Amino acid sequence: MELGLSLGETQKQPFRLFGKSNETVKKLDDGLGFCMGLALSVSDEMTSKRVDRLTTDDHSPSVELHLVPFSTHHKPSHQLPFPWLSHNQINLTSERINAEGGGTDSSSPDSSSFHMYRNRRHNHKREDGHVETERDSNSRGGSDDEDNGLILSRKKLRLTKDQSAFLEDSFKEHHTLNPKQKQALAKQLNLRPRQVEVWFQNRRARTKLKQTEVDCEYLKRCCETLTEENRRLQKELQELRALKSSKPFYMQLPATTLTMCPSCERVASTTTVTATATKPRLHPFLQDQGHALHASS
DNA sequence: AGACGTTTTCCGCTTACATCA
DNA sequence: CATGATGTAAGCGGAAAACGT
Structure with a gap:
């Protein structure tokens, strides 16, 4: 030359x-x-x-x-x-x-x-x-x-279906390619190494995008659950307040032994003696027999 | 050893085209 | 047939790492 x-x-x-x-x-x-x-x-x-x-x-x-x-x-x-x-x-x-x-x-x-x-x-x-x-x-x-x-x-x-399928199979094995693998794939598929490289980059991006969508969906559900929980607790609080204003003070306090959960520092009652006829729903922690406090003790 | 330049690879974003409803 | 939505190949810029000088 x-x-x-x-x-x-x-x-x-x-x-x-x-x-x-x-x-x-x-x-x-x-x-x-x-x-x-x-x-x-x-x-x-x-x-x-x-x-x-x-x-x-x-x-x-x-x-x-x-x-x-x-x-x-x-x-x-x-x-x-x-x-x-x-x-x-x-x-x-x-x-x-x-x-x-x-x-x-x-x-x-x-x-x-x-x-x-x-x-x-x-x-x-x-x-x-x-x-x-x-x-x-x-x-x-x-x-x-x-x-x-x-x-x-x-x-x-x-890309032809065969090429795509082959690349997919390869992607299942490894999400990234070293230069040798890239060259080999390119040769096998009659593509340029750059094309193989780009395909893998785009494939990783698609995978990440899908995972992000999944995560987003999961977080959305979590948010809905928490919103519902919050609504329920607000309602419970309202009920308790209403109860408080309608009963004498001595009747409002149940004779309980209070203990504090070391993990979440919430107060749990181990004995429930209530003077009220209506028994308000307790916080899940109070009801949870398998809570960490009890599990650890 | 550290600074510096080059190359390679990756990612995020974007564009342009092909395909489909 | 025209059109908008969608999928995807490929481009660009920047960052990081590896390597040589």
Whole structure:
């Protein structure tokens, strides 16, 4: 592979590629050829945050990379289009630049290497405002649609049932993936590792959301129960107050032996001798034979 | 040893698209 | 057929951890 480096006015600036300062940009190899052009521009936002990060510093103008094959055997039909990029933005075309081990099988767009300048966060706004994603130009391989050449018309991936089922099974085993597992799954399902990673992230999010809903429902029921309990106690209190105002004082106090529960510090009566004809309901603690106080004693 | 930069991974939030009623 | 609701793939930004310098 040969990387030809074309520096426009950038000679004024120290070149820095992908954060590697003073990195040698020129690489020689056989077969694949690129022309990498850098030009100064402060106008376009396309380069996005990521590419901005690749510039020499926060104040430097954005770097534009033009990667175009100049090898004579590269036909236009072999070039990977990046329609979301305007002509003065990144043009990355190649027969194959595979960063993820997909080989040089051009029939599998899925394994195309979009990861030349970023392993993620590479959607780009077109001039019409439409955000095209990686999916737009790089779909998964292996589907029937793709085999039928319908890949260009598909704008959003839907995993096949088999793929989803396989991922589900895998998710049951472990909710996170290490790089090896990710690679293996991706290879098995003919997806990009990034897709597997995203699927697991979304799956975890769905699981968490469902759990949150369950928790919410539980808390709602608890709240209802407590509200009902509170209503009952209020009523009981009212009854007791009414009783108090209608009976002489000596009749209001039952002759009881009071003990205090060490755990909740509520007072319990162990002997109930009441002078009242009507027996008000006691607090559950007082009725609870199996309360901690009694259990511990 | 500690500071610093880079990379990777995760999460939360959001968007855009596909599908269905 | 149009439309709104829903599900989901995927993007972005930030945080944290690991690692190298």
